Amino acid sequence: MTQSSKNEMTLQSLAKADVRSSLAIASRSALRSIPLIVGLSSNATRGEVWEELALRIFQANLIPWAYCWTPTISAELVAKAKLARRLLLEKIRPMDAGQSPAVHAAAAAAACAALEPIDRIDAATLALQTVERGTFGIKARKRAFEIDCTTLFESGSPSVLIQQPLWYGPRNENVFVEHLKRLEDELLARGHDWVLVC
Numbered sequence: 001m002t003q004s005s006k007n008e009m010t011l012q013s014l015a016k017a018d019v020r021s022s023l024a025i026a027s028r029s030a031l032r033s034i035p036l037i038v039g040l041s042s043n044a045t046r047g048e049v050w051e052e053l054a055l056r057i058f059q060a061n062l063i064p065w066a067y068c069w070t071p072t073i074s075a076e077l078v079a080k081a082k083l084a085r086r087l088l089l090e091k092i093r094p095m096d097a098g099q100s101p102a103v104h105a106a107a108a109a110a111a112c113a114a115l116e117p118i119d120r121i122d123a124a125t126l127a128l129q130t131v132e133r134g135t136f137g138i139k140a141r142k143r144a145f146e147i148d149c150t151t152l153f154e155s156g157s158p159s160v161l162i163q164q165p166l167w168y169g170p171r172n173e174n175v176f177v178e179h180l181k182r183l184e185d186e187l188l189a190r191g192h193d194w195v196l197v198c
Helices: 003-016 019-032 034-040 048-068 075-092 101-113 121-134 138-155 158-162 170-188
Strands: none
Touching: 003 019, 003 075, 003 138, 019 034, 019 048, 019 121, 019 138, 019 158, 034 048, 034 138, 034 170, 048 075, 048 101, 048 158, 075 101, 075 158, 101 121, 138 158
16 A cells, blocks of 8 residues: 555544544644754744744644643634744744744644634644654654554544654654754753753
8 A cells, every 4th residue: 555545544534533633643743843943043044033933833833732632622722723823924934944844844733723623624634744744754754653543543532642652662762852952952052041841
């Protein structure tokens, strides 16, 4: 079976589930791309501009993740997701950051969190976009996505999935932690009170 066929099957399965199922996939994929924020620290995004972009990416990731922990649709979280996505997209327009996997993944996850319960197909599509555009490491990304889907469909619960480790296997987790450490060093080198808790 080709990857395209697998994605189509996953899309159909997610579209039959509730929006929170797609959101759990999208949120986890977007979180895996957070260390890629450090790649945006270039001449085009130097100083306070980069710091604000990093903050917007964190916000756009936090809302979908928090949403996965709530048992029902929350109008307040939906509004916050829309705002976080809008602020992120406004921040990337003046700079050449729009191609960053971290930006794409965070924006898609926030868009997924802003959907209505009836928008299951849109949510499933956004979840797959987050997987494709987020996460570094193609093999690790596909493996994590497959395990996420298996966990989600076997448990039938986004709440179960969101509690699982972000990476499967020590090698992938170690690479993620190394990249996260680089991001933390970059943030702390700027002299502000950034603290990454993972």
